[in-house]
Amino acid sequence: MIIKEASLIPFSLKLNSTFKNSKSNFSNRNGLILKLVDESGNSAYGECSPLEGFSKESLQDAEKELHDFCKDVINKSNENFFNLSYSTSVNFCIEQAFHSLLLQHNFELKSYYQQSKKIKVNAVIGLTNIEEAINLISQKINLGYDTIKLKVGRENPYDDFLLIEKVREIFGNEIKIRLDANQKWNCDEAIEYLLNLEQFNIEYIEEPSSSFCSNLKTADSTNIQVALDESLTDFQTAQEFITDSSINFFVLKPMMFGFEKTLKLIELTESINKFVIISSSFESAIGKSGLVFLAAQTKHNYAHGLDTSEYFVNDNCEDFYKPNNSFINFDINKYPPKFIL
Structure with missing residues (x-):
């Protein structure tokens, strides 16, 4: 070629x-x-x-x-x-x-490669007020979503608590809740906050603390699973954390690692019964298609972070992988899509 x-x-x-x-x-x-x-x-x-x-x-x-x-x-x-x-x-x-x-x-x-897969995706709710967040979650649930990722780390941590409490009160335990703090808290704060949140059956929290060591201590001190994202600064670091830590969930933005190295990290986690979650960094439809391919190579059924289509006023071409009822259908025989720019 x-x-x-x-x-x-x-x-x-x-x-x-x-x-x-x-x-x-x-x-x-x-x-x-x-x-x-x-x-x-x-x-x-x-x-x-x-x-x-x-x-x-x-x-x-x-x-x-x-x-x-x-x-x-x-x-x-x-x-x-x-x-x-x-x-x-x-x-x-x-x-x-x-x-x-x-x-x-x-x-x-x-x-x-995997020939076909129904890729489950989570909805993402940013740092908005409680009323708007509840309204957005309700819309997503009506569209078939059952995994909701809430951005947390408000200036008043009690506001995070009130939101999560309200979500469980209104929607019950039928939905899965993920949290993402983007390293907002120090270790002691993270442990204190998460101990208060254990009652809400959280699937995992991404990056509660400001360093890997803090996140590891937080994970060992609470019953809520911790997922790494920003701590995975390069391929070698990601390999070491996947292999040597007690963390089970690794949220990868492939734009931060490259296409081939993301595939290698997926293979590594699968070999030791850990889990890669593929997460968009707001790519266009073209970049997203690559992320969908990568997500299809995972063997687990946890939701991936690929629900970004609706965030754009206009995309640069047709999005062939819009979620339907919270799933993206992947077929290797239709990949790559026929993009027209």
Whole structure:
């Protein structure tokens, strides 16, 4: 397979409203789409959209790397498309596009992956007031969702408590509640708050504390499962935490690791009976399609964080993986989708 064309398409997507968590606010997503065309005329796409406040590289840095790649790759074969040394969002972009080309060339390769899966997704409720949060949860439940992730870490922790109490009071134990504190609390605060929340049957809480050691101590001090997200700063660190810690849930934003290394981390967790949750960092429909592929490779039935379609005023192309009744249907024979930009 020889690459004959490589080009970049910038995009800027506006969110319907500003999304708030305990660390940052953002109202739009900017990024780049890489388009590769091989000698047979097959087209494939990858997305690069580093998330400010999380990714180490800026979009400007990533754009320079991708421009260099586009110049270097023309008329090259596929030997060096994996194990790349670019920044992680660029690696994800190139690997997603190249992987999509490979699947179009080598139909036998598809048999290596999960053929089909109904991927369960959770709804996400940002740091809003109790009345609005309850209204949003009710809408999601009416659409078939039974796993709700609540952003917590309000200035007054009692407001978090009141919201969770109200959710259980209104919706009962039929729904699963996840929490995400985005490292808002120190260790002592996290333990104190979570001991008060144990009564509400929380599935897990993401990153309650400000360091890995604090999160580990928190996990050992409460009956609520702790999940890691921001603590997973690079591939090697993630490997070590998965292998050596008592943590069971690992929330991966593939844009932070690259496409291939996310696959490797999924394989590692599966081998030791732990769980990767694939989480969107508000990618466009193109980046999201890669996340759906990755989520389909997990063997568990926990919900993934892929319910982002409705957040955008307009996407850059058709979203082939919108949830239906809280599930995304994945079929390897329909991957990659036929995007039109």
